[in-house]
Amino acid sequence: MTCVTAPVVMQGLAASRQPAIRHERGQRQVFCGLTGIVWLHRKMQDAFFLVVGSRTCAHLLQSAAGVMIFAEPRFGTAIIDERDLAGLADANDELDRAVGDLLARRPDVRLLFLVGSCPSEVIKLDLSRAAARLSATFAPDVRVLHYSGSGIETTFTDGEDACLASLVPGLPAEPLTAAPSLLIVGALPDVVEDQFCRLFAAMGIGPVGFLPPRQSRQLPAVGAQTRFLLAQPFLDATARALEGRGARWLAAPFPFGAEGTTAWLRAAADAWCVDPGRFRQATQASEERARHALARHRAQLAGKRVFFFPDSQLEVPLARFLWRELGVDLIEVGTPYLHRRRHAAEIALLPDDVPIWEGQHLERQLDRCRAAQPDLVVCGLGLANPLEAEGMTTKWSIELVFTPIHGYEQAGDLAALFARPLLRKQRLEV
Amino acid sequence: MQLSLWTYEGPPHIGAMRVATAMEHVHYVLHAPQGDTYADLLFTMIERRQKRPPVTYTTFEARDLGSDTAELFQGAVREAFDRFRPQAMLVGSSCTASLLQDDPGGLARALGLPIPVIPLDLPAYQRKENWGAAETFYRLVRTFAAGTAGRDGQPKEPAAAVRPRCNLLGATALGFRHRDDVEEVAKLLARIGVEVNVIAPLGATPADLARLGAADFNVVLYPEIGATAAQWLKREFGQPLVSAAPLGVGATRDFVNEIARLTGIDPEPALSDQASRLPWYSRSVDSTYLTGKRVFIFGDATHAVAAARVAARELGFEVVGLGSYSREFAREVRDAARQYDIEALITDNYLEVEAAIAALQPELVLGTQMERHIAKRLGIPCAVISAPTHVQDYPARYSPQMGFEGANVLFDSWVHPLMMGLEEHLLTMFREDFEFRDGIAPSHLGTPAKPVDVAAAVPASIASAPPAPGPAASWDLEAERELRKIPFFVRGKARRNTESFARVRGVTVITVETLYDAKAHFSR
Numbered sequence: 001m002t003c004v005t006a007p008v009v010m011q012g013l014a015a016s017r018q019p020a021i022r023h024e025r026g027q028r029q030v031f032c033g034l035t036g037i038v039w040l041h042r043k044m045q046d047a048f049f050l051v052v053g054s055r056t057c058a059h060l061l062q063s064a065a066g067v068m069i070f071a072e073p074r075f076g077t078a079i080i081d082e083r084d085l086a087g088l089a090d091a092n093d094e095l096d097r098a099v100g101d102l103l104a105r106r107p108d109v110r111l112l113f114l115v116g117s118c119p120s121e122v123i124k125l126d127l128s129r130a131a132a133r134l135s136a137t138f139a140p141d142v143r144v145l146h147y148s149g150s151g152i153e154t155t156f157t158d159g160e161d162a163c164l165a166s167l168v169p170g171l172p173a174e175p176l177t178a179a180p181s182l183l184i185v186g187a188l189p190d191v192v193e194d195q196f197c198r199l200f201a202a203m204g205i206g207p208v209g210f211l212p213p214r215q216s217r218q219l220p221a222v223g224a225q226t227r228f229l230l231a232q233p234f235l236d237a238t239a240r241a242l243e244g245r246g247a248r249w250l251a252a253p254f255p256f257g258a259e260g261t262t263a264w265l266r267a268a269a270d271a272w273c274v275d276p277g278r279f280r281q282a283t284q285a286s287e288e289r290a291r292h293a294l295a296r297h298r299a300q301l302a303g304k305r306v307f308f309f310p311d312s313q314l315e316v317p318l319a320r321f322l323w324r325e326l327g328v329d330l331i332e333v334g335t336p337y338l339h340r341r342r343h344a345a346e347i348a349l350l351p352d353d354v355p356i357w358e359g360q361h362l363e364r365q366l367d368r369c370r371a372a373q374p375d376l377v378v379c380g381l382g383l384a385n386p387l388e389a390e391g392m393t394t395k396w397s398i399e400l401v402f403t404p405i406h407g408y409e410q411a412g413d414l415a416a417l418f419a420r421p422l423l424r425k426q427r428l429e430v
Numbered sequence: 431m432q433l434s435l436w437t438y439e440g441p442p443h444i445g446a447m448r449v450a451t452a453m454e455h456v457h458y459v460l461h462a463p464q465g466d467t468y469a470d471l472l473f474t475m476i477e478r479r480q481k482r483p484p485v486t487y488t489t490f491e492a493r494d495l496g497s498d499t500a501e502l503f504q505g506a507v508r509e510a511f512d513r514f515r516p517q518a519m520l521v522g523s524s525c526t527a528s529l530l531q532d533d534p535g536g537l538a539r540a541l542g543l544p545i546p547v548i549p550l551d552l553p554a555y556q557r558k559e560n561w562g563a564a565e566t567f568y569r570l571v572r573t574f575a576a577g578t579a580g581r582d583g584q585p586k587e588p589a590a591a592v593r594p595r596c597n598l599l600g601a602t603a604l605g606f607r608h609r610d611d612v613e614e615v616a617k618l619l620a621r622i623g624v625e626v627n628v629i630a631p632l633g634a635t636p637a638d639l640a641r642l643g644a645a646d647f648n649v650v651l652y653p654e655i656g657a658t659a660a661q662w663l664k665r666e667f668g669q670p671l672v673s674a675a676p677l678g679v680g681a682t683r684d685f686v687n688e689i690a691r692l693t694g695i696d697p698e699p700a701l702s703d704q705a706s707r708l709p710w711y712s713r714s715v716d717s718t719y720l721t722g723k724r725v726f727i728f729g730d731a732t733h734a735v736a737a738a739r740v741a742a743r744e745l746g747f748e749v750v751g752l753g754s755y756s757r758e759f760a761r762e763v764r765d766a767a768r769q770y771d772i773e774a775l776i777t778d779n780y781l782e783v784e785a786a787i788a789a790l791q792p793e794l795v796l797g798t799q800m801e802r803h804i805a806k807r808l809g810i811p812c813a814v815i816s817a818p819t820h821v822q823d824y825p826a827r828y829s830p831q832m833g834f835e836g837a838n839v840l841f842d843s844w845v846h847p848l849m850m851g852l853e854e855h856l857l858t859m860f861r862e863d864f865e866f867r868d869g870i871a872p873s874h875l876g877t878p879a880k881p882v883d884v885a886a887a888v889p890a891s892i893a894s895a896p897p898a899p900g901p902a903a904s905w906d907l908e909a910e911r912e913l914r915k916i917p918f919f920v921r922g923k924a925r926r927n928t929e930s931f932a933r934v935r936g937v938t939v940i941t942v943e944t945l946y947d948a949k950a951h952f953s954r
C-alpha cells in the first residue's frame with residue numbers, strides 16, 4: 001500500500017462553476033443543534049448527552065425524539081433555574097452535583113457530553129472548564145467532553161458536527177509506521193457501515209474506521225496516513241479538526257444514489273490506486289441493483305417540480321441526486337448553510353442555473369413556494385401539515401436524517417421517500 | 431439546576447402559544463432563537479392542526495447579541511403586523527431572550543400599532559406551561575373585557591323568560607380532548623336550557639372576549655388554565671364560577687346540580703337514567719372482576735383528582751396511588767388523596783413517579799404519556815387521562831372525557847387495557863430493544879423489574895402461523911447477521927420476502943447478496 005496518492009481533485013472542475021447562490025435573512029424555521037442528540041445517542045450506546053440548558057431545551061429534545069421513548073433515555077437536561085442565574089459559582093457546583101447524581105445512577109456510561117445551549121452560552125457558563133474538571137473527577141471510568149448545540153450557534157445537523165469535532169482531539173495518534181487508513185466520518189446506521197466495509201474490502205482498501213464509533217472506547221487512530229471521506233455534507237468543523245491532525249480529506253460528492261455512491265467510493269479507490277477493473281468488479285453488482293431500484297421510481301418522479309425548504313444541509317446533495325438520477329425539476333433548493341468547499345463536487349454536478357438559496361426568510365419563502373405550486377415540497381414537520389392542508393404534497397425532511405439513505409442498497413429507499421407522498425396523493429379519493 | 435429526562439410541562443411560552451393558537455385573529459411575536467421553532471410541530475404534528483400556529487419567532491443568532499436584537503425584535507413585530515393583520519398582538523421572550531433584557535413590551539408599544547399589544551412577562555426559569563397558558567389567557571381577558579358594559583360588579587338576576595348564559599373557559603390548542611369536551615359540555619348545558627355565551631380561548635376572537643361580561647356565570651373546564659381569568663371575571667363582573675369538572679357520572683351530576691342551584695332551573699332533563707351507560711356497565715356481572723383492582727393515578731390536578739373518584743366510586747377499583755405534576759394545585763390533590771388513605775405524590779420528576787409505580791405494583795395505571803411508557807416497561811396495563819399526550823390521544827372519532835358521553839369513554843378506555851392484559855404493541859415493538867430484552871431489568875431501577883413474559887402473552891393463533899409451502903432456503907451466517915441489523919419492525923417482512931424470492935429462483939442458501947437482490951426486487 002505504498003501508492004496512496006493525493007486526494008482526487010475535483011476543485012478544478014468546481015472552480016469554473018459559479019451558480020448564483022442567493023442569500024436571505026429573516027425568520028428561520030430550523031431545529032437547533034441539540035436535535036442531533038436524538039440520533040447520536042442511539043449510535044454511541046455507552047455515551048450520555050447532558051444538555052445544560054432550559055426547560056425549552058428539554059422540551060425540544062423530548063418533542064423531537066417524541067415518537068419512540070424506550071427506557072430511561074441516554075440524554076437529559078440539567079435545567080438552569082433562577083438560583084443558578086443569581087451566581088455562576090453556584091451554577092458550577094450545581095452542575096457537578098447533577099453530573100454526580102447522573103453517573104451514580106448510570107454506571108454504564110463511559111463518555112459524557114456536556115452540551116451547551118443558548119442559555120448556557122448567554123450566561124457564559126464555561127463548559128470546557130467544567131468538562132476538564134469533571135473528567136479529572138471521574139477518570140478513568142468516564143470521559144467528559146463538551147460541545148455546543150445552541151440555537152444561536154448551530155442549526156440542526158451542525159450539532160453532529162460539533163459533537164464529532166469534540167471527539168477529534170481525543171483520538172489516538174496513529175503509530176509512526178502506520179499504513180494508510182481510511183476513516184468514514186459521519187453517523188451512519190450500522191447496516192450501512194457494514195455494506196461500505198464489504199465494498200472497501202472487495203477493493204482491498206483498509207483498514208477502515210468510523211467516526212463516531214459504536215462504542216466510545218473504540219476510537220479510530222488518526223494521523224498523516226489517515227485519509228477520510230465525509231459521509232455527510234455538514235461536517236466541516238470535524239473535517240477541519242481532522243485536517244489539523246494531519247489527516248487528508250478525499251473530496252467527493254456524497255454517497256446518495258447510485259452515481260453519488262460510486263463517485264464517493266471512487267475517491268477512496270483513487271487514493272488507494274485501485275485499478276479500474278477491480279473497482280468495477282467490487283461495485284458493479286450493487287450499482288446495478290441501485291440503478292434498477294431507481295428506475296422504478298423514475299416514472300413517478302421524472303419531471304416533477306420539487307421545492308426544498310432549508311433543514312438538514314443535505315438539500316444540495318439530495319437535489320443533485322433527484323435531478324440527475326430521477327429527472328426531477330428543481331424549483332428552489334433552500335439550505336441553512338452551504339459549506340462551499342465541501343460541496344464543490346456536488347455543485348459541479350448540478351445545472352448552472354440551479355436556484356440555491358442559503359439562509360431563510362420563512363414568510364417570503366412560503367410566498368415563493370405558493371407562487372410556484374411545486375409538485376413536491378421537502379420541508380420540516382412544522383410546515384408539512386399546513387402546506388398539505390393548502391393542497392400541496394410534502395415530504396418531511398426529518399426522515400432524511402433518521403432513516404438509512406446512504407449507499408447503493410438504500411438508493412431505492414431514498415427515492416421511495418420522495419415518491420411515496422406523490423403516490424399516496426394519487427391513491428386517495430378522500 | 432435540576433436533572434430532567436422527560437418533562438410533564440413545557441416552558442411557559444408554550445402555554446402562551448396554546449392560547450394564541452386556540453384563538454382567532456391573535457398573533458404572538460416571540461423573541462427566541464431558531465431552535466425554539468420546534469414548538470410549531472407540537473401543534474401541526476401531534477394535534478394535526480391544519481394551520482401554522484400564529485407565531486413569529488425572531489430567531490436571533492449569536493452574531494446579533496449585544497448589537498441589535500432589540501431592532502430585530504421590532505422588525506419582526508412590524509413585519510408580522512403587516513402580513514397577518516391581527517386584532518391583538520402578544521409579545522414576549524423565550525428563556526434565552528429573557529436573559530437579554532430587551533423589553534419586548536416596551537419595544538412593541540414604541541411602534542404605535544393600531545391594535546392592543548399585550549406584553550407577556552413569563553418567568554421562564556421558574557414557571558411552566560400551564561401557568562403560562564393561565565397567565566396569557568388572563569392578560570387577554572383583562573385587555574378586552576375590562577371596562578365593557580353589563581355587570582357593575584353585581585350578580586345579574588336572570589329574567590324569567592331569558593335563558594341563563596355562561597362562558598366555557600380554559601379549553602386551548604393541544605389540550606387533552608378539549609375539542610370534544612367543549613362540545614359535550616355545551617350539549618349538556620343545552621339540555622337544561624343554559625346557553626353558552628362565549629367559549630374561550632378555543633375558537634374565540636378578541637371581540638368575543640369583550641362579550642364575556644354578558645354571561646351569568648363561568649364554567650371553568652380546566653382550572654389549571656382558566657381559573658386565573660375566571661377569578662378576575664368574578665371580581666370584575668360578579669360572575670360566579672363553576673369549577674367542578676364534569677369528569678365521570680357523579681361529577682357530571684354534581685356539575686348539573688350546581689348549575690341548577692345557581693340558575694334556579696330544573697336539572698332533571700339532563701339527569702335521566704339513560705344519561706350514561708357507565709352505571710349499568712359497571713353493575714353488569716362481567717364487571718365484577720374489576721372489583722378492587724389496584725390503580726395508580728397521575729396527571730394534571732383536575733384530571734387526576736376526578737379520575738380517582740371515578741375509579742373508586744364508579745368502577746370499584748382501589749386507588750393505591752394518586753399524584754400530580756401541577757404544583758399550583760397541590761393542596762387539592764393532597765385533600766383528595768386523604769379520602770383514599772394515601773399520600774399524594776406531588777412531583778414533576780418522572781423518575782419519582784416511576785419508582786412509586788414500581789414499588790406499588792398496581793394492576794392499572796391511569797396517567798399521562800410518561801406513565802404510559804413507565805407502565806409499558808413494567809408490563810402494567812395503562813390508559814391516558816391527562817396531558818402531556820401523544821398523537822394517538824387525538825383520535826379522529828368524537829371522544830370526550832367530560833359529561834355523560836365522556837363517562838362512557840372513560841369506561842371503555844380504562845377497562846379495555848385490563849382485558850387485553852398487555853398492549854400488543856409493547857410486545858412486538860419493544861422486544862428487540864437492547865434495553866428492553868426479556869430478563870434485563872431497566873438499568874436505573876434499584877430493584878430488578880419483573881421481566882415481561884413475552885411468549886406467554888402472545889395469543890396462540892399468532893404464535894403458530896402455518897409454515898410456508900415449498901422447500902425453505904436456509905440462511906448463511908452472514909446473511910442471518912445482516913438480517914438482524916434491519917429494523918425490527920420490518921425484519922419479519924424482509925425475511926419472508928427474501929425466502930419467497932429465494933424459493934422462486936431455486937436458491938437454496940440465502941447469502942447477503944440474495945438478501946439485497948430480494949430487497950431490490952420488492953422495493954417499491
Ligand code: SF4
Nearest residue numbers: 066067068069802820
Ligand atoms: S410507543 Fe405509543 S405512546 Fe409511545 S411514543 Fe410510540 S406511539 Fe406514542
Ligand code: SF4
Nearest residue numbers: 032057117118151465
Ligand atoms: S434554540 Fe437554544 S434555547 Fe432553544 S432549544 Fe435550542 S439550545 Fe435550547
